[in-house]
Amino acid sequence: MEYFLNDLQKAVKQMARTIAEEKILPVRAELDETEEFPWAIMKYLADTDLFGVWLPEEYGGLSGGCLELCLVVEELSRVCLGVATSYAVSSLGSFTLLEYGSEELKRKYLPDIASGRKLAAFAVTEAEAGSDIGAIKTTATRTNGGYLLNGTKQFITNGGEAEIYTIIALTDKAKGPRGASAFLVEKDTPGFSFGRKEKKMGIRASTTRELVFEDCFVPEGNIIGREGMGFITTIRLFDISRPGIGAEAVGVAQGALEAALDYAKKRIQFGHPIISFQAVQHMLANMATDIEAARALVYATARTVDSGVRRNIGLESAMCKVFASDVAMRVTTDAVQIFGGVGYMRDYPVEKMMRDAKITQIYEGTNQVLRNVIASELRKKKAF
Numbered sequence: 001m002e003y004f005l006n007d008l009q010k011a012v013k014q015m016a017r018t019i020a021e022e023k024i025l026p027v028r029a030e031l032d033e034t035e036e037f038p039w040a041i042m043k044y045l046a047d048t049d050l051f052g053v054w055l056p057e058e059y060g061g062l063s064g065g066c067l068e069l070c071l072v073v074e075e076l077s078r079v080c081l082g083v084a085t086s087y088a089v090s091s092l093g094s095f096t097l098l099e100y101g102s103e104e105l106k107r108k109y110l111p112d113i114a115s116g117r118k119l120a121a122f123a124v125t126e127a128e129a130g131s132d133i134g135a136i137k138t139t140a141t142r143t144n145g146g147y148l149l150n151g152t153k154q155f156i157t158n159g160g161e162a163e164i165y166t167i168i169a170l171t172d173k174a175k176g177p178r179g180a181s182a183f184l185v186e187k188d189t190p191g192f193s194f195g196r197k198e199k200k201m202g203i204r205a206s207t208t209r210e211l212v213f214e215d216c217f218v219p220e221g222n223i224i225g226r227e228g229m230g231f232i233t234t235i236r237l238f239d240i241s242r243p244g245i246g247a248e249a250v251g252v253a254q255g256a257l258e259a260a261l262d263y264a265k266k267r268i269q270f271g272h273p274i275i276s277f278q279a280v281q282h283m284l285a286n287m288a289t290d291i292e293a294a295r296a297l298v299y300a301t302a303r304t305v306d307s308g309v310r311r312n313i314g315l316e317s318a319m320c321k322v323f324a325s326d327v328a329m330r331v332t333t334d335a336v337q338i339f340g341g342v343g344y345m346r347d348y349p350v351e352k353m354m355r356d357a358k359i360t361q362i363y364e365g366t367n368q369v370l371r372n373v374i375a376s377e378l379r380k381k382k383a384f
């Protein structure tokens, strides 16, 4: 399919592919085994300016947008979804600041994110507030010149590795959904520490940790937007970040398709390469068709975000994340099937891809919750 990419888009896609093949591919199995954070690869991505793709030039970025980010994420995910997640979450940790932060805050933090000198992270989830983010308990209590944060965030990607955190906390419990606010918190702030690092099924090259706040003082200048806007900014954040999860899903599925195709041409059974059997051919045909449909939906959604023509893109961004992640799970499972017994072994890459793909159906809104979002948007529609 021709997606009519411009010069910047082609360049960042090619750069990401080169890094993925030359730097990530040789170490991906080791990263999966050791669960070590891929700092060396983050450095290559920083050296090639890829952390700046989604940020404006005035803050040191390349002035791309959601589509450019998706292209990079897709290429990295084609080789390793864990590394791709570590990279992509810096955008999750900076979008709210970019859209709602004061000029002073943006000038202070965005250039370090754009250069890759510092990673960013975003934290709303808590032990009792996953899909139901309205149930968060972390508080931000007003004090002289700022706020005191208290509470624990769970499952935070880049936790402990990132220097810059966007934290959602309650400034007024009584106000319900309008009682939360977003704050910018630096890693070494007193009262801010890290809990346990999770041991995960997949994306093991990414770090997932608890964040702990105990009377952590945050100056009032570090509020992002105004008091009470925390959930509004979070909903907006996920609307523009979900195409990135769609791109992760397309990338991991593409990697699995290529591996399965290659194996099917080489594996001989009954005197023939298994690709000569129609059952295998049809699996490959379905995999390729599903991936292209997912890619088209992800790119179209990313382009809608970048055009700025419509602010409410909750419907499309939920659709592209749900569709692409379901495709990723189907395609990676079928890739394991095409490999047969060896597909189940760690010597081959497809079992890792299957384990990695699962997360795309869970984070940034589970696919069940996002189907609720799609249905609710459909109910509101008066015309198509």
Ligand SMILES: Cc1cc2nc3c(=O)[nH]c(=O)nc-3n(C[C@H](O)[C@H](O)[C@H](O)COP(=O)(O)OP(=O)(O)OC[C@H]3O[C@@H](n4cnc5c(N)ncnc54)[C@H](O)[C@@H]3O)c2cc1C
Pocket (backbone or CB within 6 Å): 089, 122, 123, 124, 125, 129, 130, 131, 132, 154, 155, 156, 157, 158, 200, 208, 359, 362, 363, 364, 365, 366, 367, 368, 369, 372
């Ligand atoms: C590896 C990893 C990285 C993560 N990174 C981050 C991060 O960087 N920052 C962050 O803030 N969070 C992060 N999360 C949290 C993630 O977004 C949540 O795990 C996710 O939103 C689901 O919440 P939960 O785990 O509490 O599941 P629950 O909400 O407890 O859901 C359990 C099950 O119930 C279903 N369910 C719940 N409510 C409904 C409903 N209304 N209708 C239908 N079904 C429903 C769900 O679909 C799911 O199947 C991460 C999670 C993981 C696993």
